[in-house]
Amino acid sequence: MHWCDEAARQTESGVMTDKLTVSVLGTGIMGAAMARSLLRAGHTVRAWNRTRAKAEPLAADGAHIAGTPAEAVESADVVLTMLYDGPATLETMRRAAPALRGGTVWAQSTTAGIEGVAELAGFAREHGLLFYDAPVLGTRQPAEAGQLTVLAAGPAEGRDRVAPVFDAVGARTVWAGEDGATAGATRLKLVANSWVLAATTAAGEALALAKALDVAPDGFFDLIAGGPLDMGYLHAKAGMILDGRLTPAQFAVTTAAKDARLIVRAGEQHGVRLDVAVASAERFERADARGHGDEDMAAAYYASFDDDPTT
Numbered sequence: 013m014h015w016c017d018e019a020a021r022q023t024e025s026g027v028m029t030d031k032l033t034v035s036v037l038g039t040g041i042m043g044a045a046m047a048r049s050l051l052r053a054g055h056t057v058r059a060w061n062r063t064r065a066k067a068e069p070l071a072a073d074g075a076h077i078a079g080t081p082a083e084a085v086e087s088a089d090v091v092l093t094m095l096y097d098g099p100a101t102l103e104t105m106r107r108a109a110p111a112l113r114g115g116t117v118w119a120q121s122t123t124a125g126i127e128g129v130a131e132l133a134g135f136a137r138e139h140g141l142l143f144y145d146a147p148v149l150g151t152r153q154p155a156e157a158g159q160l161t162v163l164a165a166g167p168a169e170g171r172d173r174v175a176p177v178f179d180a181v182g183a184r185t186v187w188a189g190e191d192g193a194t195a196g197a198t199r200l201k202l203v204a205n206s207w208v209l210a211a212t213t214a215a216g217e218a219l220a221l222a223k224a225l226d227v228a229p230d231g232f233f234d235l236i237a238g239g240p241l242d243m244g245y246l247h248a249k250a251g252m253i254l255d256g257r258l259t260p261a262q263f264a265v266t267t268a269a270k271d272a273r274l275i276v277r278a279g280e281q282h283g284v285r286l287d288v289a290v291a292s293a294e295r296f297e298r299a300d301a302r303g304h305g306d307e308d309m310a311a312a313y314y315a316s317f318d319d320d321p322t323t
Contacts, residue, residue: 030176031055035088037081037104038122039067041261042148043094045155046121046181048073050092052158053180060084062104081108090117090177091141097270098128105135114140117174119164121146123205125274126195126281133193142170145192147201148182151262158182163204165189165196199278206275206289208245209268212309213292215249220316229254249310258307268309269296 032055036047039061047070050057057075061067067077078084085091085108095101101122118141129145136143144166154160162182178185189196236242272293279286295315304311
């Protein structure tokens with residue numbers, strides 16, 4: 013049964029239902045959490061991950077674990093991609109292509125960059141897919157709770173078909189255009205991420221400087237408490253660093269480095285120098301090189317030191 017075959021599903025009693033078969037390609041931190049949200053909402057989930065072991069735990073929640081992307085997208089109403097980057101997504105969708113049906117909805121949630129989204133949209137056109145540029149805001153915790161913010165761009169006439177998926181994984185959907193190929197949602201995501209990554213970098217540097225100058229972090233927090241410089245995000249990331257709670261990652265250092273480079277690239281292409289984003293990318297990459305790549309992005313804190321301060 014497929015949306016191309018029916019306008020909507022029906023129960024035996026004839027009552028309309030919006031329960032779908034959703035193919036989730038990519039079950040890392042975010043993809044696995046989104047798959048669980050879809051399962052809780054009553055959808056059928058067919059999951060695939062390059063490293064199958066990362067997808068296997070979803071079987072206990074009721075997901076079908078596919079051995080190949082093509083197997084995963086068979087009979088899917090919606091394909092949801094949450095992979096590392098644009099090239100990985102395109103390669104995966106090419107592997108899925110033999111089993112894709114024309115008219116299938118593709119919600120592309122990987123942070124792929126502006127150029128990457130345009131390339132993915134081109135693939136969608138070639139295969140007759142209904143394409144939605146749909147990155148999300150949020151990390152592991154809101155993803156596991158189904159409380160992400162979905163940023164979406166795509167044709168209005170198909171939104172009722174993808175809305176049940178967005179409603180399952182997110183607390184709200186922010187629409188940013190009617191043509192996913194223009195990457196309106198990804199553009200908004202890059203702007204938001206530029207702020208998130210800058211704030212993460214600043215939090216780590218403030219703590220590193222406090223350590224170097226023998227200033228108690230609580231003294232700094234008390235100083236700014238309740239004022240315009242205080243923010244919950246600072247306390248969240250600082251707490252992870254001070255308490256050594258960097259695993260499991262809410263958002264990994266390696267992914268932060270990739271997103272920072274996408275932000276820098278977008279700025280360069282549009283005549284804007286983003287010095288903080290450049291510095292943040294270098295810090296994340298340095299932290300990754302020192303063995304912190306799978307830890308939360310707050311671990312960029314360690315890039316401030318020539319030697320590991322924990323040893």
